[in-house]
Amino acid sequence: MSVLLQYLLTGIGIGTLYALIAVGFSLTYNTSGIINFAQGEFVMLGGMLAVWLHQFQGLPLAAAMGLAIGLTALAGMAVERLAIRPARGSGMTTLIIITIGVSFILKALVGAVTKDEFHLPALPGPTAVTALGATIPSQTLWILALGAAIVLALGLFLKYTLLGATLRAMAEDRQAIRNLGVESQTLPILAFALSAAIGAAAGALITPLTQMSWLKGTELGLKGFCAAVLGGMGNLPGAVLGGLVIGIAETCGSAVLSGYKEVIAFTLVLVILYTRPQGLLGGRL
Amino acid sequence: MKRLFILVVLMLTPLVLCRGELSYYLSLMTMTGISAVVALSLNLLLGYTGQISLCHAAFFGLGAYAAAIGSVNFGLNPWLGLGLSCLLPAGVALLVGLPTVRLKEHYLAMATLGIGVIVYAILRANPFGATGGPGGIFAIPSLEIMGVTIDNDISRHVLVTAALIVVYVLCESLISSRFGALMQAVHTSPRAVSSLGIDLEAAKLKIFVLSACLAGLAGGLYCFCSPLAYINPDDVASVMLSVKFIVMVVIGGSMSLLGGVIGALAVTWLPELLRAASAWVPLANPTDFEAVIYGVVLIATLIYAPQGLIRPGGARAQG
Numbered sequence: 054m055s056v057l058l059q060y061l062l063t064g065i066g067i068g069t070l071y072a073l074i075a076v077g078f079s080l081t082y083n084t085s086g087i088i089n090f091a092q093g094e095f096v097m098l099g100g101m102l103a104v105w106l107h108q109f110q111g112l113p114l115a116a117a118m119g120l121a122i123g124l125t126a127l128a129g130m131a132v133e134r135l136a137i138r139p140a141r142g143s144g145m146t147t148l149i150i151i152t153i154g155v156s157f158i159l160k161a162l163v164g165a166v167t168k169d170e171f172h173l174p175a176l177p178g179p180t181a182v183t184a185l186g187a188t189i190p191s192q193t194l195w196i197l198a199l200g201a202a203i204v205l206a207l208g209l210f211l212k213y214t215l216l217g218a219t220l221r222a223m224a225e226d227r228q229a230i231r232n233l234g235v236e237s238q239t240l241p242i243l244a245f246a247l248s249a250a251i252g253a254a255a256g257a258l259i260t261p262l263t264q265m266s267w268l269k270g271t272e273l274g275l276k277g278f279c280a281a282v283l284g285g286m287g288n289l290p291g292a293v294l295g296g297l298v299i300g301i302a303e304t305c306g307s308a309v310l311s312g313y314k315e316v317i318a319f320t321l322v323l324v325i326l327y328t329r330p331q332g333l334l335g336g337r338l
Numbered sequence: 339m340k341r342l343f344i345l346v347v348l349m350l351t352p353l354v355l356c357r358g359e360l361s362y363y364l365s366l367m368t369m370t371g372i373s374a375v376v377a378l379s380l381n382l383l384l385g386y387t388g389q390i391s392l393c394h395a396a397f398f399g400l401g402a403y404a405a406a407i408g409s410v411n412f413g414l415n416p417w418l419g420l421g422l423s424c425l426l427p428a429g430v431a432l433l434v435g436l437p438t439v440r441l442k443e444h445y446l447a448m449a450t451l452g453i454g455v456i457v458y459a460i461l462r463a464n465p466f467g468a469t470g471g472p473g474g475i476f477a478i479p480s481l482e483i484m485g486v487t488i489d490n491d492i493s494r495h496v497l498v499t500a501a502l503i504v505v506y507v508l509c510e511s512l513i514s515s516r517f518g519a520l521m522q523a524v525h526t527s528p529r530a531v532s533s534l535g536i537d538l539e540a541a542k543l544k545i546f547v548l549s550a551c552l553a554g555l556a557g558g559l560y561c562f563c564s565p566l567a568y569i570n571p572d573d574v575a576s577v578m579l580s581v582k583f584i585v586m587v588v589i590g591g592s593m594s595l596l597g598g599v600i601g602a603l604a605v606t607w608l609p610e611l612l613r614a615a616s617a618w619v620p621l622a623n624p625t626d627f628e629a630v631i632y633g634v635v636l637i638a639t640l641i642y643a644p645q646g647l648i649r650p651g652g653a654r655a656q657g
Contacts, residue, residue, distance in 0.1 A: 088447065322449075
């Protein structure tokens, strides 16, 4: 029983991070109508920048993480401005390939600086909490708390602010927003900044648990993508549900079938794509 | 015809020029030829039919592994192995394609990506001890034809050149056939195709399977032409490789067959050019900048020259 609980808790911890990455996918999808295959690289950037600021520039951990998130948001804005906006109006396939190109560049730029794997200390707190025979590292508690806070804040922002409402409306009908005279160029760039920041937060939070390196972005991005598709692309609660399902399935599944971790996540996604392409919860933000 | 002539000259010139010390460049051209076969196969799907595939490295890898497992583990004649390298990916494509071809745009991208990741993970996981895990398969035998063993730079290059020309001619006649017209209609006006009572999904599935079959053939050629007689999952089936194949098609020109070949040439030779350039420009490590330049060239091509280097030319228009 306690072993199962342990797997479940580990799965929820990692699943929360996948959920954050998935939320990033959904945000850019809703506002720009594109799937940003470079989302995983924002996660990697967040982790790597936090490592650089904390270990090499001597910033306190929390400040380093915060600054890393801010810098990654800037990178997200640059990506939208330099690679996505000039190609507006191209077909979906073209846009997908462009974001793949962006992910090449971001990954290689970091790889050119360092190919080492890095670790961050956990955020301060008790080393581990034991409950019902299962041990939860304090970093997992931080992930759960901060992850929930980020998703909640984003949900409130989308629901109760004018800007959030505009973002949601853009997901419904981009042309109508333009007809109302809302400058729609600032919205995609805002969405990219937000989703890059959320991705970076996931990256900074996961680095103390696992390691971070220039290659990690692709893997994490794919998991977040799986989560977004599983829950329903563009759907906020769906992204969270998808992240948790993938996290738990992967942790429990790889306990039984080690070596097939990737296969589990993607088989789930293929099953969903083939039977219910709109995802578990379907719909929009 | 003119384009086929360019292709033949491109492939045969290195046989004359790259002798002795330059033989490394001959084997690089052999690899270019193998990549070009994949680029041609992907071009049918991505360029002409407008269907993205992020799993062509998986078909390539399945082809390579089918040939290697057949000829090493089961001791089959290598030519039979090469046959398997067409059949296995085609069979897999038929199975996974049935549900996949119904998907569009990013769902299609996601599903094909998923297939690519799963195949790569399975090859790495060494199921039933058949694939050798991350280490791959060693000591692959050579092909043999009329008493000649294909085990040196020159014979390998001739084999790949012959295969490339056959595949090129096959693709060209397919494009200019009635089915080729249907392929392009699937891309540009799918509703018109449906309205004519043609089964859109069946057409997409046929192309998907054919494309996988040709990519598998290229994988089989790689297996028997790799100078070290050795394959591993990272070299033949990684997701990165799928992306490289897409880069080839997009840079070269997604609506022209020669474009795919030129794209394969550009992508295969880029690292060499970068290495040469690093003698003039001090780059810390040229391989690090390879991917940056891939990315920049890819994005710039899509934004400023979406048709790629080689402009579209139907086989008929070319005469």
